[in-house]
Amino acid sequence: MRRYGPAVLLALVGAAILRVSLFGELYLRYVQAGLRPYLVISGVVLVLLAVAVAVLTRGAETEEGDEDVEDDEGAPEAGTHEHEHGHGPAGPRVAWFLTLPALALLLFPPPALGSYSAQREADRRATQGVGTFPALPAGDPVDLGLGEFGSRAVYDSGRSLHGRTVRLTGFVTRDDDGTWYVTRLLVSCCAADATSAKAEVRGAQAPPVDTWVTVTGRWHPEGSLGSDAAWPPVVDVLSVRRVPQPDSPYERR
Known part of the structure; x- marks a missing residue:
């Protein structure tokens, strides 16, 4: 059975990828929506490779069994020696521990990044100069992403947010002094390159950290552009x- 370790590991990883990408929206916790086809293809390829490895392993066992029948002293003794040392053609037994992360991903997919990731990262604003932004759509409230709201608030010389009611959706983060924010993580490709965008909320009591909320309010100018x-x-x-929490918890940067 140990010889089938590589096939089992490939199958588990492939199944985990297919579970999060083909049979639900869990993949949006890790990558952008446009990468879904590549995930599905990767999962299918891994499962097919697992089948191929299992078939080849089975064929090799059959050939070795035939050789053992023909030679009563050579091959059986060598095989016994390999097993006594805990390794052989399939590699060391410790390699089976590699199945644990694959099983965890298959059975218990991790949640989307939240307040811990946002607080761990230093505030990094877009490297853009002060300038004008396109006009906002007519009508209030206007739905904005946290990234766009922050860019307009900090850099827009046209003050397009002035006098407008905005609606922002994100999760709650909080400072030690009680100041709280509606926060969203921005990604370019996947969760590994996530950065944070947030807006300080004034005039309401903070919900629990990591609670998803929609905040409706007006921009309060602070400081110079x-x-x-x-x-x-x-x-x-x-x-x-x-x-x-939305199916896609991240904003595209």
Whole structure:
């Protein structure tokens, strides 16, 4: 059975990838939606490789069995020696521990990144100069991502947010002094390159950390454009509503 270790590991990893990408939306916790086809293809290829490895291993066992029948002294003794040392054609027994991460991904996929990741990362604002932004859509409230809201608040010389009611959705993070933020993680490709965007919320009590909320309010200007005092942007809250975590918890950077 130990010889089938590589096939089992390939099958588990392939099945885990297919579970999160083909049979649900869990893959959005890790990568952008556009990468889904590549995940599905990767999962299928790994499963097919597992089948091929299992078939080849089975064929090799059959050939060795035939050789053992013909030679009563050579091959059986060598095989016994290999097993006594805990390794052989299939590698060391410790390699079976590699199946544990694959099983964990298959049975218990990790959650999306949250407040811990956002707080661990230093605030990094876009390397863009002060300038004008396109006009916002007519009508209030206007739905904005945290990344766009922050860029307009810090860099927009046209002050497109002035007098507008905005609606921001994200999860709750909080400082030690009680200041709280609606926060979202921004990704270019996958969760590994995530950066954070947030807005300080004033005028409402903070829900528990990591709670997903939709905050409706108005931008409260702080500091001069492009300055450290302008970050993070501030929103004077009109309402805070708890919402479920969206299928795609990240914003595209």
